[in-house]
């Protein structure tokens with residue numbers, strides 16, 4: 001096997017792949033990052049060093065703003081280290097390619113179509129055919145939603161010259177939102193997906209069991225999912241759906257309202273009154289780890305997916321086993337209490353899997369567990385401290401404890417009652433390019 005397939009040494013002299021697992025290698029990596037950050041933004045570097053020294057937590061908003069500014073620098077540094085600048089730029093372009101659809105939804109569907117109360121001279125079908133004719137001027141578009149969005153934004157950019165286009169497109173949007181037949185044509189369009197009211201008495205749709213004399217009810221049989229191996233997690237959203245959720249978020253950290261992270265207060269600014277309880281009796285605690293959710297969303301909105309993952313991993317280094325695989329306390333405490341909350345676990349999962357899908361993505365994730373300069377504490381694994389620890393039970397508590405003890409410099413061995421299958425030799429001995 002090639003000794004340094006990532007070619008780290010070419011980019012950071014003296015560092016090789018095994019060095020990423022050793023305290024000394026991580027120290028050198030940290031120094032190299034600090035040196036680069038100092039060249040790019042001396043204030044960010046100075047604040048990073050202060051944050052590491054301060055015993056008390058910094059003001060929440062100030063820390064959030066520092067994270068948002070520093071995380072893209074970390075992203076660029078890691079991309080350069082692994083030589084994946086091109087792949088990361090391509091990922092960013094894919095994420096940002098959905099922006100026109102998001103802008104169309106905001107500026108046209110919500111601001112114009114939903115508020116339109118004027119007359120309709122044409123049917124939806126007539127307007128839709130007119131739209132098709134205009135769209136096909138440059139050939140039939142493979143992605144109609146995106147083509148409509150670009151067409152509409154083009155019209156908005158020239159409000160005087162294209163006032164007529166804006167007017168009939170507004171009527172088309174209004175009918176698309178109101179007519180059942182038209183809504184079917186928009187099935188799957190993120191731009192026409194509107195939040196539904198939340199009814200705590202009917203969170204799960206149910207129907208009467210046919211012919212049941214006891215009057216029992218059941219969920220929709222078409223939505224039944226059978227326990228079948230490990231395939232029980234929610235289906236993943238497509239990239240555009242995820243960006244739809246990201247843009248639905250209103251990034252509440254900037255007014256200390258990110259209740260998804262901090263918990264929903266009974267009364268804002270009065271912590272002594274405790275947390276709000278929803279109609280089902282759930283205490284709205286928000287994320288148990290106080291993950292920086294709003295900040296993750298802001299970075300993902302701007303196409304900084306690797307930076308978003310690094311920010312998530314400040315508080316949640318074990319992110320692959322959380323998200324919709326474990327709980328949704330964050331969603332329950334989202335500021336949207338009377339309509340669908342932001343689907344945070346879907347966003348988090350997408351952020352994680354998009355990074356894992358990059359070349360060396362698994363190694364990048366692993367590195368960020370051992371070294372993450374965005375953390376105030378445990379930002380890099382400490383040298384061996386002479387303590388040996390045996391952890392019995394490798395469930396979530398066991399492997400999380402193993403992580404934190406390793407970061408503190410302990411030598412840790414984990415055992416479990418279930419048989420732990422060995423990984424293929426190639427995955428153990430060298431870096432994983434594609435997992």
Ligand code: SF4
Nearest residue numbers: 249250252260334335
């Ligand atoms: S997920 Fe909800 S509570 Fe959290 S920042 Fe976004 S809108 Fe606000």
